[in-house]
Amino acid sequence: MLDIPLQALAAQAFTGLVLGGIYVLMAIGLSLIFGLMTVLGAYVAFSLMGLTKSFWAALVLAPLVVGALGFLVERFLIRRLYGRSPDDPLLLTFGLSLAMVEGAKLLWGKIGLTVDPPRQLASAVNLGFMNFPVYRLFVIAVTAAVLVALWLFLEKTRIGLIIRAGSRDALMVRALGIDLNRVWLLVFGIGIGMAGLAGVLAGPMRGVYAEMGVEIIIDSFVIVVVGGMGSLAGAIIAGLLMGEIVSLTTFFAPKLAELIIFIVMAVVLLVRPSGLFGEAGLAA
Amino acid sequence: MISGALRPITAWVSAHPVASFIVFFAAFPFLVPYQSLATQVLIFGLFALGFNLLYGYTGLLSFGHAAYYGLGAYGAGIALAKLKLTSLWLALGIGLGAAVIGGALIGFFCLRRRGIYFAMLTLAFAQMLYFIAFHASDLTGGDDGLRGIPVHALGLPGGSVSLRTPLAFYFFAYVLVVLAVAALKRILDSPFGAVLQAIRENSDRAVACGYDINRIKLLSFVFSALFAGLAGALDALRLTVVPVDSLYWTTSGQVVIMTLLGGAGTFFGPFVGAATFLILADRLSLFIEAWPLVIGVIFMAFVLFLPRGIWGTLTARGVER
Numbered sequence: 106m107l108d109i110p111l112q113a114l115a116a117q118a119f120t121g122l123v124l125g126g127i128y129v130l131m132a133i134g135l136s137l138i139f140g141l142m143t144v145l146g147a148y149v150a151f152s153l154m155g156l157t158k159s160f161w162a163a164l165v166l167a168p169l170v171v172g173a174l175g176f177l178v179e180r181f182l183i184r185r186l187y188g189r190s191p192d193d194p195l196l197l198t199f200g201l202s203l204a205m206v207e208g209a210k211l212l213w214g215k216i217g218l219t220v221d222p223p224r225q226l227a228s229a230v231n232l233g234f235m236n237f238p239v240y241r242l243f244v245i246a247v248t249a250a251v252l253v254a255l256w257l258f259l260e261k262t263r264i265g266l267i268i269r270a271g272s273r274d275a276l277m278v279r280a281l282g283i284d285l286n287r288v289w290l291l292v293f294g295i296g297i298g299m300a301g302l303a304g305v306l307a308g309p310m311r312g313v314y315a316e317m318g319v320e321i322i323i324d325s326f327v328i329v330v331v332g333g334m335g336s337l338a339g340a341i342i343a344g345l346l347m348g349e350i351v352s353l354t355t356f357f358a359p360k361l362a363e364l365i366i367f368i369v370m371a372v373v374l375l376v377r378p379s380g381l382f383g384e385a386g387l388a389a
Numbered sequence: 390m391i392s393g394a395l396r397p398i399t400a401w402v403s404a405h406p407v408a409s410f411i412v413f414f415a416a417f418p419f420l421v422p423y424q425s426l427a428t429q430v431l432i433f434g435l436f437a438l439g440f441n442l443l444y445g446y447t448g449l450l451s452f453g454h455a456a457y458y459g460l461g462a463y464g465a466g467i468a469l470a471k472l473k474l475t476s477l478w479l480a481l482g483i484g485l486g487a488a489v490i491g492g493a494l495i496g497f498f499c500l501r502r503r504g505i506y507f508a509m510l511t512l513a514f515a516q517m518l519y520f521i522a523f524h525a526s527d528l529t530g531g532d533d534g535l536r537g538i539p540v541h542a543l544g545l546p547g548g549s550v551s552l553r554t555p556l557a558f559y560f561f562a563y564v565l566v567v568l569a570v571a572a573l574k575r576i577l578d579s580p581f582g583a584v585l586q587a588i589r590e591n592s593d594r595a596v597a598c599g600y601d602i603n604r605i606k607l608l609s610f611v612f613s614a615l616f617a618g619l620a621g622a623l624d625a626l627r628l629t630v631v632p633v634d635s636l637y638w639t640t641s642g643q644v645v646i647m648t649l650l651g652g653a654g655t656f657f658g659p660f661v662g663a664a665t666f667l668i669l670a671d672r673l674s675l676f677i678e679a680w681p682l683v684i685g686v687i688f689m690a691f692v693l694f695l696p697r698g699i700w701g702t703l704t705a706r707g708v709e710r
Contacts, residue, residue, distance in 0.1 A: 204685030326509035
């Protein structure tokens with residue numbers, strides 16, 4: 106009797122790990138626009154797959170295309186708003202997402218698209234306690250690889266050092282003669298490219314539809330609030346934790362699955378407003 | 390310039406906002422193509438008025454105002470359709486109560502963070518209410534919306550008035566919105582209103598002056614939810630149905646767009662914006678299916694080039710940003 110639920114539980118826990126992986130990728134993105142760019146990434150990947158007939162080409166190209174678009178948005182729209190109220194970029198990207206959701210419906214149709222995982226990853230592997238789709242293992246691996254690369258980039262390179270210093274004290278970094286505008290442009294491009302990647306990866310699991318970005322962006326902001334702002338480790342742990350919580354709630358109390366992340370968030374806000382790993386001073 | 394020619398008019402209107410409101414909106418239903426559009430402008434203007442108190446005057450950007458609008462709508466709708474109450478006043482009161490309690494609770498949580506996190510938290514809690522309404526279909530009708538809200542006559546001291554014609558309903562809403570506009574004016578002119586604007590301009594300074602800004606922000610949040618809830622309750626009576634979308638983020642987005650088009654932090658901006666948005670949407674949807682695309686682009690242009698909005702630009706009194 107008991108071993109069947111246990112197996113299902115393990116399976117659900119493992120599915121949660123994948124969900125957590127997507128959450129982590131998104132949560133690192135950190136801004137309204139990234140939700141929108143995830144959708145765009147998914148759609149661009151779909152079109153590229155149609156053109157090149159290759160998932161792998163799309164996997165590499167879509168984040169680049171979307172990242173390049175992110176460069177343009179930063180350079181020609183968002184940069185005009187620096188020095189104004191911090192709400193203004195948020196408002197602008199809200200208008201942009203409204204326009205782009207409709208634009209995506211015009212270009213790719215109103216009905217969601219289904220994307221098949223590539224042939225090499227379409228099978229399932231027996232993990233002992235369950236049969237798990239290889240594609241989902243692949244998602245875990247890519248997420249882990251990207252995170253390690255990002256961590257190395259931020260901690261070990263010169264530009265990474267400037268980014269970390271700039272986010273602490275922009276004025277001081279400028280005073281040292283560093284052009285932060287170019288650095289922010291790069292950060293923005295990388296963030297959006299990662300959102301594009303999250304979109305490509307999520308496509309074969311969730312399908313592609315115009316409104317997917319809003320759902321994802323809410324989830325990822327909840328994770329950033331729970332994990333604590335400005336903490337890469339916080340985002341990773343909170344993302345994985347939330348993936349698990351959602352997955353296990355789906356198993357035990359399906360009706361609560363959509364609510365549970367908000368409940369967790371409310372509890373964290375009550376007990377630790379700066380987030381699990383946030384520094385109190387950064388609780389902006 | 391146009392704004393120069395209009396200056397005497399806009400100056401008088403700005404000096405006598407409540408009187409201007411009473412005069413203009415008494416004539417308004419006879420100036421628009423059909424009367425139900427006038428009622429919509431009134432109700433969404435009130436919704437935007439509530440949003441504007443929080444964003445335009447207190448400087449707190451909420452992306453989840455659908456929550457209070459929806460609570461007001463479901464509160465009044467459930468009172469009439471499920472609890473079988475026959476008093477419209479009681480139903481409105483229940484809607485307002487739901488919005489105020491919701492606003493106080495959600496505001497308490499959201500005000501623990503600032504800036505973009507505050508905005509995202511308001512959005513997250515509004516989506517939470519949306520999911521609850523979606524699944525609690527016994528009470529809310531779920532995906533189909535809450536249907537079968539009866540149209541009762543409005544009980545008054547001297548008898549009762551039927552609200553079945555669009556014009557009768559318009560003037561019922563008109564009286565309530567006038568009261569709300571007068572109340573907002575009273576709030577803004579009070580010392581409390583001055584502190585709200587001080588928080589918007591420089592919250593650190595307001596703290597240094599000894600104000601408990603968290604309590605004041607929460608009060609502003611609750612007042613804002615109250616106005617939004619009244620708008621929602623009125624809309625439930627107007628439509629006799631509460632679509633589940635009234636809690637969805639698109640509703641929150643609409644009120645943001647309306648307020649910014651009209652002019653955040655200006656007294657009439659919300660009504661100017663609601664009228665602009667609704668008339669634009671009404672006309673555009675005749676020609677293009679993807680009309681939100683056009684609205685999105687117009688909205689972006691306003692954020693970039695006309696941050697004071699229409700009314701703020703005409704009166705040159707909008708928020709300096």
